[in-house]
Amino acid sequence: MRKIKVGVVGLGYWGPNLIRNFYRHEGFEMVWGCDLLEKNLINIKKDYPFLKLTRNFQDLLSDKSLDLIAVATPPETHYNLGEKVLMSKKHLWIEKPFTTSLNLAKKLFLLAQKNHCYLHVDFPFIFYSPVQKIKELVEKKKIGTPYYYTSLRTNLGLIQKEIDVIWDLAPHDLSILLYLFPKLKPIKVYSAGSQHLKNYHKKQVANLVINFNNNFTAYIYLSWLSPIKMRLITLVGSKKMVLFDDIDPVEKIKVYDKELRVEKNKITPFNPIYRNGDITIPYIDNREEALYKQINFLFENLNRKIFKYYTGEIAINILDILGKIEYK
Ligand SMILES: NC(=O)c1ccc[n+]([C@@H]2O[C@H](COP(=O)([O-])OP(=O)(O)OC[C@H]3O[C@@H](n4cnc5c(N)ncnc54)[C@H](O)[C@@H]3O)[C@@H](O)[C@H]2O)c1
Structure with missing residues (x-):
């Protein structure tokens, strides 16, 4: 079977990870790398000497044999580059956050469908074994009614x-x-949120609170200006509470059999009941990189007759949420 020929545009921090995983997958053939900066082309050449390299994105568009272009450039460039990829009838892999507005995202989504191209937006966590384990717990109704989600996502940069x-x-x-x-x-x-750096006016630290339907709430704390890297998520439900610490190399997920409820009775109308049970650490098969699993998902999708734009739909829903933010 003919391999799917891939070009990656944007060889800064994330692009080389895409190349590494496309290269490992036997359904794909890595053909082109593209970046405006010569130094990034020189770096990638060391590991992939066979790659065709260019600073001109047009070279990828003009290559009729190229099937798919992955866009790993800064978000403000995604729409323009993505539109050109789809206009040249090539499949598009594009980095989160997809585009910088919901309107632009919808335009790309429609263009992909109109031109019968597949559109994949990169969300590695959906393909990450610990998150898949949490999904399994949710689906098996182990956590009960979901109450709320918290996340601490901090590091120094990359801004x-x-x-x-x-x-x-x-x-x-x-x-x-x-x-x-x-x-x-x-x-x-x-x-x-707040901004602290001279000559740079984007918020570097922020809290995000999202009230969802069914009284479910997400509290998300994000920082590019932190001394330590934290990736700590809790999901609290009526029956169990889940802690996901992505920095922990082994015990990433802990499930706490804990519960708090308040009961009324005739003697006292306020009777809080605290239940403290076992803490379990589920086994997680984390041998395969989430990015590789995602590339395999893309491969399976490309082999379907009718594309399912699953990650594209998620991206649009995410941009809808980001567009609804009321800043305090
Ligand atoms: N999926 C993930 O987990 C993940 C992780 C990190 C970054 N990202 C995303 O990847 C994208 C890139 O982020 P990054 O951290 O690698 O940025 P980066 O600044 O390190 O790299 C971007 C590169 O794109 C190049 N570039 C810009 N415009 C170009 C053009 N027109 N033609 C060719 N090259 C061009 C730049 O020269 C630069 O080298 C962003 O959308 C970011 O959100 C995703």
């Missing part, structure tokens, strides 16, 4: 030029939430 910390990092949490709970609908979205 983006044209989008703030919310647009850069919140898509990760929102992709997790929409994957775990596909029927979530945002009701109110608030944010308070």
Whole structure:
């Protein structure tokens, strides 16, 4: 079977990870790498000497044999580059947050469908074994009624030029939430954030609170200006509470059999009951990189007659939530 020929545009931090995983997958053939900066082309050449390299994106568009272009450039460039990919009738892999507005995202989505091209938006957490384990717990109704979600997502950088910390990092949490709970609908979205650096006016620290339907709430704290890297998520339900610490190399998920409820009776109308049970650490098969699993998902999709734009739909729902933010 003919391999799917791939070009990657944007060889800064993330693009080389795409190349590494496309290269590993036997359904794909890595053909082109493209970046405006010569130094990034020189770097990638060391590991992939066979790659055709260019600073001119047009070279990829003009290559009739190229099937798919992955766009890993800064978000403000996604729409223009993505539109050109789809106009040249090539499949499009595009980085989160997809585009910088809901309108632009919808345009690309429609263009992909019109031109019979597949559109994949990169959300690695959906394909990440610990998150898939949480999904399994949710689906088996182990956590009971979901109450709320918290996330601490901090590090020093990597800052983006044209989008703030919310647009850069919140898509990760929102992709997790929409994957775990596909029927979530945002009701109110608030944010308070701050900027501290001279000559750079995008928020570097922010809190995001999202009230969803069914009284489910997400509290997301994001920072590019933190001394330590934290990736700590809790999901609290009526029966169990889940802690996901992505920094922990082994015990990433802990399930706490804990419960708090308040009961009324005739003697005392306020009778809080605290239940403290076992803490379990489920086994997680985390041998395969989430990005590779995602590339395999793309491969399977490309082999269907009718595309399912699953990650594109998630991206649009995420941009809808980000567009609803009321800034305090
Ligand atoms: N999926 C993930 O987990 C994940 C992780 C990190 C970054 N990202 C996303 O990947 C994208 C890139 O982020 P990054 O951190 O790699 O940025 P980066 O700044 O390190 O790299 C972007 C590269 O794109 C190049 N570029 C810009 N415009 C170009 C053009 N027209 N033609 C060719 N090259 C061009 C730049 O020269 C730069 O080298 C962003 O959308 C970001 O949100 C995703």
